[in-house]
Amino acid sequence: MADREIPEAIDRTVDPVVEAYKRDVDRTLLRENLKLTPEQRVIKFEQFMRGFNELRGAARRKPATSDADGDT
Amino acid sequence: MIEANLSGLLSVLSTHGVEYIVIGGGAGVLMGLARTTLDVDIVYSRDLANMQRLVAALQEHRPYLRGAPPGLPFRWDVDTLRRGLNFTLVTDIGNLDLLGEVVGGGDYRQLLPFTKEISAFGITFRVVTLEQLIRLKRAAGRPKDLEVIAELEALLEELAGGDPPAGG
Numbered sequence: 001m002a003d004r005e006i007p008e009a010i011d012r013t014v015d016p017v018v019e020a021y022k023r024d025v026d027r028t029l030l031r032e033n034l035k036l037t038p039e040q041r042v043i044k045f046e047q048f049m050r051g052f053n054e055l056r057g058a059a060r061r062k063p064a065t066s067d068a069d070g071d072t
Numbered sequence: 073m074i075e076a077n078l079s080g081l082l083s084v085l086s087t088h089g090v091e092y093i094v095i096g097g098g099a100g101v102l103m104g105l106a107r108t109t110l111d112v113d114i115v116y117s118r119d120l121a122n123m124q125r126l127v128a129a130l131q132e133h134r135p136y137l138r139g140a141p142p143g144l145p146f147r148w149d150v151d152t153l154r155r156g157l158n159f160t161l162v163t164d165i166g167n168l169d170l171l172g173e174v175v176g177g178g179d180y181r182q183l184l185p186f187t188k189e190i191s192a193f194g195i196t197f198r199v200v201t202l203e204q205l206i207r208l209k210r211a212a213g214r215p216k217d218l219e220v221i222a223e224l225e226a227l228l229e230e231l232a233g234g235d236p237p238a239g240g
Contacts, residue, residue, distance in 0.1 A: 018218055049108060
């Protein structure tokens with residue numbers, strides 16, 4: 001079962017830069033993560049990072065190729 | 073290789089009885105942020121017994137100063153911890169930042185009231201609350217954190233006004 005904390009009131013100054021960034025936050029991703037338990041969130045994160053590392057490793061291992069014009 | 077072994081690092085620390093608080097990107101992951109992190113940041117208690125437990129926990133994982141040239145003398149022991157405060161380490165189970173104090177939050181004891189306990193992977197550990205994480209990020213005052221603060225505040229708004237998840 002997901003762990004949803006009840007947020008306390010927070011006294012904060014409105015930062016226009018933060019507010020601008022906030023408009024571009026993909027809240028659908030946050031909502032998906034909030035359905036998960038903390039453990040599930042970590043598993044999801046580590047699976048993503050393993051995939052990222054594999055992709056990065058594969059990109060490094062792939063030899064450079066050239067086309068007919070000799071461009072790589 | 074990019075190491076982001078959050079569960080592995082926390083398991084090692086907790087099974088050795090280390091008193092610590094997860095902050096930074098690791099805390100963000102635990103709370104539900106959709107962001108990656110390349111290291112785990114913790115605030116550790118500088119109580120002597122705890123530093124001994126911390127040394128023991130990481131001893132077999134070859135901690136070394138991250139970014140330091142190879143061969144630089146670095147002894148992982150209690151004396152080193154006592155003489156320093158914050159350490160950015162690389163270990164064979166991931167990158168770990170040990171903070172004796174954090175800007176805007178103080179040391180372990182000062183930060184403790186602003187944490188909550190989490191159980192995961194068969195261990196329990198403490199993580200800063202979402203509100204405190206926002207305060208820490210704001211206190212750090214780094215331009216790169218502004219985007220993170222935005223996402224943290226959006227997360228707080230979702231918790232405050234979002235619908236309950238399907239299935240409870």
